Amino acid sequence: MEMPKVDPFTLARKDELVRALGAVLPEDAIVYAETELRAYECDGLTAYKCPPLAVVLPRSTEEVSHVLRICHDMDIPVVPRGAGTSLAGGSLPTADSVILGVARLTDVLEVNYDDRFIRVQTGRTNLSVTGAVEADGFFYAPDPSSQLACAIAGNIAMNSGGAHCLKYGVTTNNLLGVTLVQMDGTVVEIGGAHMDAGGLDLLGVVCGSEGQLGVVTEAVLRVLPKPEGARPVLIAFDDNETAGACVADIIKAGVLPVAIEFMDRPVIRASEAFAGAGYPDVEALLIVEVEGSEAEIDEQLGLIEEIARRHEPVELRRSTSDDESARIWLGRKSAFGAMGQINDYMCLDGTIPVSELPRVLRGISDLSDRYGLKVGNVFHAGDGNMHPLILFDANKAGDLELCEEMGAEILKLCVEVGGCLTGEHGVGVEKRDLMGHQFTADDMEVQMRVKDVFDPKWLLNPAKVFPLATTAERRA
């Protein structure tokens, strides 16, 4: 992975930087000792590591503003960091950059059920946002699988999704307002507790900008009343294509499940060995979940099962209790851990039109044969967001490179059939060099012009999202 050349002039100014930061931050908010910097050398994409020049952990929007102003004036790049769970290297530092972590910004600032929102500092974890409102019967809908650890700041930066997007949308659909600190220290309030921020949709472009437009310190999030109940049905098929056709028919029928999850045989077997959820040994499994009262759940599941039967499933198992529901979800929720136990793996994140599912699964299988690397598929079928897991051996020379090459081929296939490189993880450094397969030079130029406006010096997370050669002039 190529990263920009380190600026020796910046490295030489480390003491000066630390002194300047010390004037605006308490001592415990600055990390600069070599050994302590190690903790920030990578995020969830552990294949790439580099300790930063320094780390700051501010406790307020004002402190964030001071830090950014200092770095702006000294021309030092800043890499914002939520909880560091990015799978795309979104918070991977360079040796001449400052990591700005929001981990100490964790307060709930306001909860208002009449207006159906919560205002939080963005270092708060996704799950603890729901935690702050669930006793009152509410929840925050986006649920990335890292929700126990990941921070709202990172969710906003990557526009995170989750398993229940089909019904509730992704982060951008549940975000009402932000407090954004620009690279020059300017603090901007965008949107608020009202619907539609007004003017140009700056909120829309900030969400998903991978920390390149500003640092979001506070967010107003939509909270929703919890449904009365939820229950899944497990549907097993002899082949992937039939499972794919069944997904399309369910969606078309007018019943909108909250989740449709898909697992193929390698994943089923691995998760079965790991978690023992009692899955049948078949080619493809669907977990379809619906919400409502008992009677409503029965009505919806009845319709879904009727559709599924037309595709002659090997097995159809409707949950009749919370216990059974938990068992059905157990295997799916353990899938990534199970695969990780048997192998190193790389998790992809391309999205495809649901109708292309059979073709793409065939294509992945062909690539698997060609590269000699095994692949498991587990993904959100309702919205076409695939997560192929390519298995490789990190200790075998050349295997990581082979795996990356194959991953790139799969993502190109996703784009070719009308999809995209990343559905919820973000581009980061991981998919940066594939952007040219999805976008023309003009498409990227216009996107980069947005960054020109928010961060004219290109100091915020500058080595991400776009191919390095494309941004070279702007970063110079």
Next chain:
Amino acid sequence: MLRPETEAELAEIVRGANGPLAVQGGATRHMPAEGDGLTTAGLSGITLYEPGALTLVVRAGTPMAEIEAALEAEGQRLPFEPMDHRGLLGTEGVPTIGGAVALNVSGPRRVTVGACRDSLIGVRFVDGEGRVVKNGGRVMKNVTGYDLVKLLAGSRGRLGILSEVSFKVLPAAATEATLRLDGLSVAEAVRAMASGLTSPFEVNAAAHDPAAGATWLRIEGLAGSVDYRAGELAGRLAAFGTTTRLDLADSARIWRGVRDAEAMAGPGDVWRIHARPSHAPELVARAGAEAVLLDWGGGLIWVRVAEGTELRARLGSFDGHATRVRGGVDLPPEVPAIAALTAGLRAKFDPRGVLAGAGA
């Protein structure tokens, strides 16, 4: 009137433009700006519709009616319930989807399923230098690069001229139920609507018309589920009075009326106020309006006031913003930091000032 028939022609016209272009779709939603007239009506037709993937891709000049008919044939719909502006503005012509996107037009269901921009998953547009740009695509989960899809939605044609738009569509509901409460004050109505919207019964629209003395809450879904939830909701709302369940025809008529702000009929300026729902009673009192309609549980307040009324002065400071939509478009003022970003983006997307935009 310039009338490109292809995206390439549109790009060529923009590249060759010497002064501002007054872009319009069907010109039903606003008065075109000053400049050489350009209509996107020639860029028309459904490019791709896959009901099984909930995906619709259409050229920007496609009439709304054509889109609605195609979706209805498959039992689907645009989730955001876009209004028809002809009644409110007294315009004639054919409303297009591009106009709905350019103004981020969203109706009663917005309070729960989101605005037009939330259903929009892809755009193609021509920027002020004649560059053809695509962003997003045809899949509903996509975080590849910056989200210019949202930025273009509601940009009033000031950043680019839309040539094609893609949507996540949804199944149309099998049936619906609307419950009406009678004789509530604005404050009581807002509390009743909040009670419905914070219930687990999936109320997906809530409106209040003081002149009609009516407060409506809507539920949609499968028949058994709708009956169950309507019953539970009526019980929950009992503290606010007796509810009446409307028949299907009345329900459809009521929500069409709310969507199109029919309560604003009559002379005067019309404003839209976006605010915290719980602040609606206070804002309605300050507005001193001749007619009022609350949608989105009170989050959207329509008011009709005498021509030339300085409504913002009456409202004073509040969380939200007010836009005059009839009587001359008047967009909310922006704080300096936001204004600087807006001006910066306009300068980057349209350095020559060709995109006069719609009413601002």
